[in-house]
Amino acid sequence: MGTTTTPLEHDPALAPAAPLLEMSGISKRYLGVQALDRASLRVNRGEIHALLGGNGAGKSTLLNVLSGTVKPDEGTIELDGEPVSVEHPREAHRLGIVTIHQELSTLPDLTVLENILLGNESALGARGGVLVNRRQVAARVAPLAAEFGITRAELWRPVAEFGALKKRAIEIVKALAAGPKILILDEPTSGLEEHEKTLLFDHMRGLQHRGVALIWVTHHLDELFGLADVATVMRDGRTMATVRVESVSQRELVSHMFGGEAAELLAAPAAHRRSGDDGRQAGPRLRVTNVSRPGVLRDVSFDLYPGEVLGIAGLAGAGRTELVRVLMGLDKASSGHIAIDGKVRKLNHPRKAYRAGLAMVPEDRKQMAVLTDFSVAETISISRLRAVCVAGLLSGRRERTMARSFVQQLGIKTPSSREKVRNLSGGNQQKAIIARCLNTKPSILIFDEPTQGIDVHAKAEVHRLVRELVDGGTSVILIASEFSELISLSDRVIILNRGSLVGEVDDIGRRVTEDGIEAVKDRIIDRASRASK
Amino acid sequence: MSTAGARLSRVLGIEGLPIVTALVAVSAYFALTVPAFVDGEAMRYYLNEEVPVFIITAGMALVIIAGGIDLSVGAVLGLSAGTSLLASMHGADTVVAVLVGVGTGAAFGLLNGLVIVKLKLNDFIVTLGTLNVAAGLLVVLTDHVQITGTQDAGYLAIANTSVLTVTSALLVAGIIVAGLQFVLVKSAFGRMVRAVGGGTAPALVAGIDAGRVKVWAYVISGTLAGVGGVLLASRLNSVQPGMAGGYELSAIAAAVLGGVSLAGGRGAIWQAAAGCLLLATLKQGFRLMGVDPLVFSIIIGVCILVGVIVDRSVFRLAVSLGSSARSQAALPPVQEGRIS
Numbered sequence: 001m002g003t004t005t006t007p008l009e010h011d012p013a014l015a016p017a018a019p020l021l022e023m024s025g026i027s028k029r030y031l032g033v034q035a036l037d038r039a040s041l042r043v044n045r046g047e048i049h050a051l052l053g054g055n056g057a058g059k060s061t062l063l064n065v066l067s068g069t070v071k072p073d074e075g076t077i078e079l080d081g082e083p084v085s086v087e088h089p090r091e092a093h094r095l096g097i098v099t100i101h102q103e104l105s106t107l108p109d110l111t112v113l114e115n116i117l118l119g120n121e122s123a124l125g126a127r128g129g130v131l132v133n134r135r136q137v138a139a140r141v142a143p144l145a146a147e148f149g150i151t152r153a154e155l156w157r158p159v160a161e162f163g164a165l166k167k168r169a170i171e172i173v174k175a176l177a178a179g180p181k182i183l184i185l186d187e188p189t190s191g192l193e194e195h196e197k198t199l200l201f202d203h204m205r206g207l208q209h210r211g212v213a214l215i216w217v218t219h220h221l222d223e224l225f226g227l228a229d230v231a232t233v234m235r236d237g238r239t240m241a242t243v244r245v246e247s248v249s250q251r252e253l254v255s256h257m258f259g260g261e262a263a264e265l266l267a268a269p270a271a272h273r274r275s276g277d278d279g280r281q282a283g284p285r286l287r288v289t290n291v292s293r294p295g296v297l298r299d300v301s302f303d304l305y306p307g308e309v310l311g312i313a314g315l316a317g318a319g320r321t322e323l324v325r326v327l328m329g330l331d332k333a334s335s336g337h338i339a340i341d342g343k344v345r346k347l348n349h350p351r352k353a354y355r356a357g358l359a360m361v362p363e364d365r366k367q368m369a370v371l372t373d374f375s376v377a378e379t380i381s382i383s384r385l386r387a388v389c390v391a392g393l394l395s396g397r398r399e400r401t402m403a404r405s406f407v408q409q410l411g412i413k414t415p416s417s418r419e420k421v422r423n424l425s426g427g428n429q430q431k432a433i434i435a436r437c438l439n440t441k442p443s444i445l446i447f448d449e450p451t452q453g454i455d456v457h458a459k460a461e462v463h464r465l466v467r468e469l470v471d472g473g474t475s476v477i478l479i480a481s482e483f484s485e486l487i488s489l490s491d492r493v494i495i496l497n498r499g500s501l502v503g504e505v506d507d508i509g510r511r512v513t514e515d516g517i518e519a520v521k522d523r524i525i526d527r528a529s530r531a532s533k
Numbered sequence: 534m535s536t537a538g539a540r541l542s543r544v545l546g547i548e549g550l551p552i553v554t555a556l557v558a559v560s561a562y563f564a565l566t567v568p569a570f571v572d573g574e575a576m577r578y579y580l581n582e583e584v585p586v587f588i589i590t591a592g593m594a595l596v597i598i599a600g601g602i603d604l605s606v607g608a609v610l611g612l613s614a615g616t617s618l619l620a621s622m623h624g625a626d627t628v629v630a631v632l633v634g635v636g637t638g639a640a641f642g643l644l645n646g647l648v649i650v651k652l653k654l655n656d657f658i659v660t661l662g663t664l665n666v667a668a669g670l671l672v673v674l675t676d677h678v679q680i681t682g683t684q685d686a687g688y689l690a691i692a693n694t695s696v697l698t699v700t701s702a703l704l705v706a707g708i709i710v711a712g713l714q715f716v717l718v719k720s721a722f723g724r725m726v727r728a729v730g731g732g733t734a735p736a737l738v739a740g741i742d743a744g745r746v747k748v749w750a751y752v753i754s755g756t757l758a759g760v761g762g763v764l765l766a767s768r769l770n771s772v773q774p775g776m777a778g779g780y781e782l783s784a785i786a787a788a789v790l791g792g793v794s795l796a797g798g799r800g801a802i803w804q805a806a807a808g809c810l811l812l813a814t815l816k817q818g819f820r821l822m823g824v825d826p827l828v829f830s831i832i833i834g835v836c837i838l839v840g841v842i843v844d845r846s847v848f849r850l851a852v853s854l855g856s857s858a859r860s861q862a863a864l865p866p867v868q869e870g871r872i873s
Contacts, residue, residue: 330737354740362738369738371731373799382728383740385721393719436739 018081020045020213021066021182026075028061028237035061036072037237041215043182043230048204048214050224050245053234054257054455055425059217062234063184066215067099068092079181093119096181100171102190102453108160112150113138115159116174145173148203163316165196172203176212183207184215189223190453193315194483194525201227219455221250233257258457282306283342285475286444288327291336296322298499299336304444309466309476311490311508313483313524319499320479321363324446327477328360329353340444354383359442361433363449363479369433370421377403377417380435387439406435411461427458434465445469446477451485463489483521487512495527503527549804551847552791555840556811563818570821573698579817580703581768584692585610585761586783587706587809591713592754593784594805598717599750600730600797601649601656605641606758607780608667613637613762615674615772618683627687634763635756641667642755646748664781672774681771692767702764709757714802726750730797787812790840811840 021043028036036058043049053059064070066077068086077084079095086092092099106115117137142152148169159167168188175183185204189197204227207214216228224231224245232242233256241256284303291300297319304310312320325331327338329347337344340356347353353360362368371379377396380403381388388399403417410431414424421432430450437445447466451459466489470476480486486493487508495503503524505511511520563570570576589606596603617634625633641663649659683689692702717723728736729743736743766772784805791808793800815836819829 328738349742350737350740351742359740360738367732368734371728371735371739371798373727373731378724382724385724389721394721394724440740 018078019043020047020080022076022078022081023062023066024076024078026062026065026072026077028065028070028072034237036065036075038075039234039237039239041066041232041239042242043213043215045213046208046211047230048208048216048228050228050231051215051217051234052221052231052253052257054457055427057234057257058237059234060186061237063099063186063215063217066092066182067097067184093178096179097184098175098178098180098182099184100168100175100186100188102187106159106167106170106174109158111156111158112145112162112170113141113155115170116141116145116155116177118174120174120177141173141177144176147206148173149199163196164192165199168192168200169203172207176207176210180212182213182215184217186217187219187453188216189218189220193481195529197223219453219459221253221456224253225250254456257455285341286327287339287342289337289339291323291326291333291338293322293326293331293333296499297326297333300496300499300501301336302494302501302504304475304477306443306475307470307473308491309470309478309489311478311480311486311493312496313486313493314496314528316481317498318496318528320496321448322499323496324360324448324477324479327353327446328358354440354442357443358446359383359437359440359444360446361430361437361448361450363452365426365429365433365453370429372422374421375418376407376412376414376421376424376432379421379432380406380439383436384440402439403435406439410435410465425458427454427461430454430458430462434462438469442474444475444477446479448479449481450478451480451482483524484517487517487520487524493524495524497528497530502530548801549792549807551840551843552804552807552811555843556807556814559811559814559818563814563821567818567821570818575817575821577699577703579813579820581700583809583813584700584702584706584768585765585777586780586787586813587806588709588757588761588764589754589780590784590787590805590809591710591802592757593781594788594791594793594800594802595713595717595726596656596750596754597785597788597793597795598730598797598800599726599747600733601747601750602660602785602795603642603645603751603754604657604660604781605645605663605667606754606784607777607782608664608671609638609641609755609758610762610765610780611772611775611777612641612667612671612674613759614766614776615671615680615762617759617763618680618766618770618772619674621683621685621688621766622680624684627685627691630683630685630688631691631763634766635759638759638762639752639756641758642752643748645755646751649751650744650748668775668778671772671776675772675774677774679771679773683770688767689770690767692764702768705760705764709760710802710806713753713757717802722746722749727798730799732798783812784809786837790837808840812837 019042021041023039023041026036026039027034039058039062041051041062051059051063061070065072065075066086068089068091071087077086084095086095086097107118110118113134138152138155141155145155146152150166150169150173154162159170162170188200188204192200201223204214204216218224228245230242231245231248231253233240233253235257243253243256282305285306286304288303289301292298300319300323302310312323314320322331326333327347329349329352332348338347339345340358345352345356347356347358371382374382377400381399385394388395388402390398400417406412407414407417412424412431412435413428421429424432434450450462450466454462463485466476466478478486478489480489490508492504492506493508494501495505505520505524508520589610593603593606613634616637617630620633621627621630645660645663648654649656690701692700694701696704717726725736725741725746728739728741729746733743736746762777765777787809788800788805789795789808790811791800791804791806793805812833815833816829819832820826824832
């Protein structure tokens with residue numbers, strides 16, 4: 001605990017000029033690779049400060065230095081003009097630096113109050129005896145909780161009962177209960193629906209008014225405008241620029257993040273749209289008829305044509321993921337049938353779905369897609385091992401050759417095809433999973449939230465890939481919570497609401513050019529969120 | 534980017550390096566301090582004694598890599614020895630007696646696999662149940678007493694024939710370890726075993742029939758216990774209740790010492806076998822040094838703990854050196870894969 005022992009002096013002359021936080025010359029080298037190269041970050045009181053950068057730019061490392069989980073090789077941190085050393089997360093907490101992580105970290109079986117209390121015992125005056133007077137603590141927490149829409153009664157309910165937004169709110173209250181000066185928000189909008197995001201942004205403004213400085217890590221540049229005051233952009237471990245958000249364009253930010261060339265790529269207009277009719281004469285590739293699954297899906301019917309992107313819109317709990325899980329044979333339908341190329345197929349196991357020409361890039365890469373301990377090559381080949389067998393035995397050489405061609409084709413950034421997938425960045429992991437699907441040569445490829453947690457650059461590449469696939473005749477089913485992403489990629493959108501199909505918007509390309517993207521978006525959101533038919 | 538760190542990471546990342554190093558070091562120590570240790574006859578004897586554990590360790594490693602655990606193998610091995618020897622004693626042909634033993638093991642493996650997969654029950658509990666069933670059946674079969682004395686010379690020759698200075702039993706064990714290692718690394722089935730052990734959900738999403746893979750892993754484990762039982766019965770020409778009890782724990786310890794992750798998805802058969810060899814060597818070394826058997830079970834217990842701790846530390850170090858360059862989420866359980 002070699003930190004400042006002298007009490008903070010209040011020098012009135014210094015206070016307004018000095019920022020709340022000044023990190024400068026921070027370097028961190030991990031055997032051979034410079035994760036941080038004299039990075040700096042300067043944050044003022046009551047400021048919403050966006051921290052931007054591609055995967056691997058050094059944002060996390062810098063914030064880990066700030067929160068005491070990574071020890072820098074060089075550099076200084078000043079808080080309120082006083083040099084501090086943050087050797088341990090506890091130290092950061094004591095200094096008022098609190099992090100809210102991307103993954104929800106509340107404990108589901110504990111009550112809201114218990115979650116808020118956890119780690120905040122002394123701040124909430126709950127320490128002292130073995131027994132904690134919950135009622136007293138509840139009374140102390142209640143006003144703060146109410147500000148974030150948590151009622152007094154809800155404090156006593158287990159967290160498992162609440163949705164993603166409320167969990168986020170609980171984490172914010174928990175963070176605030178510690179009395180932070182600096183709150184680090186890592187991708188706070190992940191897992192939230194559009195309208196919930198708006199509420200979260202309101203919460204963030206509320207925090208700002210309390211004088212808390214927010215450091216906000218996000219991949220969604222469009223969220224910044226109108227909310228963030230300042231943005232610091234990192235690239236290759238260096239701080240590239242610190243700009244006032246009101247005075248820059250999204251495009252300028254992107255070029256800071258990836259260099260000029262990438263900005264061009266991202267700014268490229270949405271690819272041409274096909275008329276949408278050319279695939280139809282042949283009849284549907286996939287016909288889903290009256291598929292039901294108790295509690296999640298009710299009588300869902302739709303067709304999917306060759307060479308089209310069919311978007312599935314809906315709010316959380318509408319049954320989108322449940323529907324594609326049934327198609328993939330991961331869950332059983334209680335009634336209805338699925339026909340592929342006119343033939344009814346019994347898809348009661350994923351193996352059969354793959355054999356029938358389906359493949360899926362699942363939601364939740366970490367839990368559902370990445371096989372621990374598998375290399376890039378092994379990840380890509382696993383769904384079609386026959387292709388890398390010679391005389392019935394796996395051929396490492398053939399496997400790596402095949403993998404290398406995908407690595408090249410999809411631009412997967414990896415030291416070699418033998419590298420473990422878990423060591424790649426999120427975007428590259430996702431590309432490896434996509435490669436695995438492509439390797440099975442699917443006629444129907446399902447993407448469930450394909451761009452979750454990957455940076456704008458990787459996102460643009462995934463989008464390009466979807467278009468290329470469709471141009472090649474593959475049919476794509478796309479689930480995306482972000483409506484603008486769904487609309488810009490889909491030819492046609494079907495809308496689910498509480499397990500039922502409540503509408504279809506076809507010929508999206510024409511509608512967008514005629515009515516504008518916002519009109520189409522409103523139309524879909526309206527159907528998806530209507531309480532009942 | 535061939536820095537010292539990267540190179541060190543590559544060396545530390547070599548599969549099985551810790552267990553081989555430990556094995557060489559321990560053997561060298563005993564060879565230098567206990568002259569009797571290098572005696573060929575003694576060595577052959579103690580290795581021969583370990584054959585059943587060797588064989589079930591191979592099966593155990595496969596099941597653990599597939600994400601399960603098979604506690605029944607010791608008892609099943611004992612039961613298979615019993616059924617096989619009894620068949621032989623009642624005049625069954627050598628081949629028939631062998632098939633009875635191996636078949637007993639295979640049947641238990643199939644039972645384990647089907648119950649675990651079809652009824653979605655916990656591996657640990659199911660195999661704990663079949664452990665007791667098999668042990669109980671052996672008591673019934675032997676009627677509480679030692680059974681002994683087959684007249685079939687062919688049956689007795691199975692384990693006791695000398696082939697190129699080693700016994701046939703040891704040879705069989707070696708072939709099984711090598712064969713299963715080959716299956717794990719070079720066959721599609723082996724690849725799928727690793728995938729399923731890494732996580733049933735992602736394996737299913739990738740289109741693997743995770744249930745079938747797991748059933749097969751248990752069938753193989755059970756079958757190998759059957760083979761081990763036949764070799765044991767053939768070597769001793771006697772079977773008694775409670776025989777081979779606790780072998781499953783030695784097999785688990787050996788597998789873990791050899792770097793097989795109890796979480797599934799990581800490890801190798803030959804490394805588990807090397808772990809088994811290490812335990813056998815320690816046992817033999819201490820025996821020759823005249824250490825009280827009760828004391829050396831403590832020493833071996835401590836060796837297992839130390840071994841596992843060292844192995845995990847080396848693994849983590851290798852992983853962190855290898856990947857911290859790209860992400861600081863180095864240790865597997867901590868926020869893996871979150872990169873700025």
